[in-house]
Structure formats: C-alpha cells, structure tokens
Amino acid sequence: EIVLTQSPGTLSLSPGERATLSCRASQSINSNFLAWYQQTPGQAPRLLIYGASNRATGIPDRFSASGSETDFTLTISRLEPEDFAVYYCQQYGSPWTFGQGTQVEIK
Amino acid sequence: QVHLQESGPGLVKPSETLSLTCTVSGGSISGYYWSWIRQPPGKGLEWIGYIYYSGSTNYNPSLKSRVTISVDTSNNQFSLRLSSVTAADTAVYYCARCIWGRSPRFDHWGQGTLVAVSS
Numbered sequence: 001e002i003v004l005t006q007s008p009g010t011l012s013l014s015p016g017e018r019a020t021l022s023c024r025a026s027q028s029i030n031s032n033f034l035a036w037y038q039q040t041p042g043q044a045p046r047l048l049i050y051g052a053s054n055r056a057t058g059i060p061d062r063f064s065a066s067g068s069e070t071d072f073t074l075t076i077s078r079l080e081p082e083d084f085a086v087y088y089c090q091q092y093g094s095p096w097t098f099g100q101g102t103q104v105e106i107k
Numbered sequence: 108q109v110h111l112q113e114s115g116p117g118l119v120k121p122s123e124t125l126s127l128t129c130t131v132s133g134g135s136i137s138g139y140y141w142s143w144i145r146q147p148p149g150k151g152l153e154w155i156g157y158i159y160y161s162g163s164t165n166y167n168p169s170l171k172s173r174v175t176i177s178v179d180t181s182n183n184q185f186s187l188r189l190s191s192v193t194a195a196d197t198a199v200y201y202c203a204r205c206i207w208g209r210s211p212r213f214d215h216w217g218q219g220t221l222v223a224v225s226s
Contacts, residue, residue, distance in 0.1 A: 051212075
C-alpha cells in the first residue's frame with residue numbers, strides 16, 4: 001500500500017499569505033494518479049487538482065500544484081477567507097489512499 | 108448537474124450489517140466508477156471501494172472481507188453493505204463519482220451521511 005504523508009499537519013497563516021502544502025508518497029507514483037481535495041467543516045471534500053497539476057472546473061487560479069514520483073506540492077498563492085480548510089492528497093494506486101490532511105487555519 | 112445522495116440508517120448495532128444506498132440524479136450511472144469513502148469523526152478520509160457501472164468491483168484490502176458494493180443501473184443507484192460492524196466503523200459515509208481515464212479523480216460527492224455503531 002502506498003502511504004501518503006502530508007506536511008505540515010497544521011499551517012497557520014493570514015489572509016493574503018502564500019500557503020505551501022506537501023504530500024510525500026512512500027513509493028513513486030504516476031503523477032497522473034495524484035489528486036488534491038479541499039474540505040471545509042461539515043462539507044464533503046471538493047476536487048481541486050487532478051493529474052498532479054490540473055485545476056478542476058471552477059477552481060480559481062490561485063490554486064496550483066506540481067510534483068512527480070514521490071513529492072507533490074499544492075500552493076495557494078494568496079489565501080482568501082474561504083480557503084481556510086483541510087486539504088487532502090490522494091493517489092489512485094492499489095489500493096486508493098488519502099493523505100492524513102493538512103489544516104490551513106487563520107493565524 | 109450530477110447530484111449524489113446517500114440514504115440509510117443512521118444507527119447500526121454492533122455485529123450487524125451497515126447498508127447504505129447512493130442515488131445518482133442529473134446524469135447516468137453508466138460509464139463511470141462509483142465509490143464509497145468514509146471519515147470517522149475528526150479524522151481523515153478512507154476509501155472503501157468502488158464499483159464500475161458494469162458491476163466489476165475493487166475493495167480496500169483492509170475492509171475487503173466485510174464489504175459488498177452493488178449497482179442498480181435501472182434506478183441509477185449503487186449500494187454499500189458492511190458486515191460485522193464495530194464502533195470503529197462509526198463515520199460519515201460519502202458516495203462519490205470517479206472519472207477514470209488518464210487522470211482519475213472524484214469529481215462529484217454526496218453530502219455524506221453519519222452512521223453510528225452503538226447498542
């Protein structure tokens with residue numbers, strides 16, 4: 001099983017700041033099989049990024065992502081109030097697994 | 108717009124079987140993979156398994172012995188059965204649509220339903 005480790009566990013930032021979230025895989029994965037999701041309290045996760053770097057429909061361009069093999073990054077260029085949430089990476093190897101999440105909180 | 112809605116009991120007794128149904132509206136169940144994902148209170152996401160519209164399935168090995176996912180294309184629904192539940196199975200259960208292909212992703216999710224396991 002591929003384990004995804006996200007860091008940091010919590011990121012404390014102010015609106016307008018840049019957020020950089022990491023997702024590290026326990027073994028190399030196909031970058032096409034890496035996605036990112038955003039979850040706000042009481043809501044279902046929402047697709048942000050698929051194929052490691054492709055924004056989903058309706059996702060603003062302040063969200064970007066990159067990476068390959070075992071190291072992947074999600075960047076939010078300037079945090080808006082609605083961006084404070086938990087972010088999960090996910091891979092589609094066998095079995096499909098999620099990272100444990102990074103909480104982006106208001107400082 | 109595709110909409111997914113989970114339904115089923117919110118309380119299940121230990122050792123019994125949890126049963127949930129996901130109804131898909133605004134689009135066809137055909138051509139996609141359909142998954143169940145769960146989230147224990149205050150914790151992260153765990154993929155349970157998927158079913159293709161044709162009926163082929165794949166389950167998380169950690170749950171495989173207890174999970175059955177089925178599909179009813181005539182009613183645009185798919186279902187989850189999880190047997191021999193314990194308190195550790197208490198979670199919000201989500202159904203989701205997975206687009207496969209070059210870059211898989213869960214593009215539509217249900218709102219989730221909380222299932223508590225308690226006597």
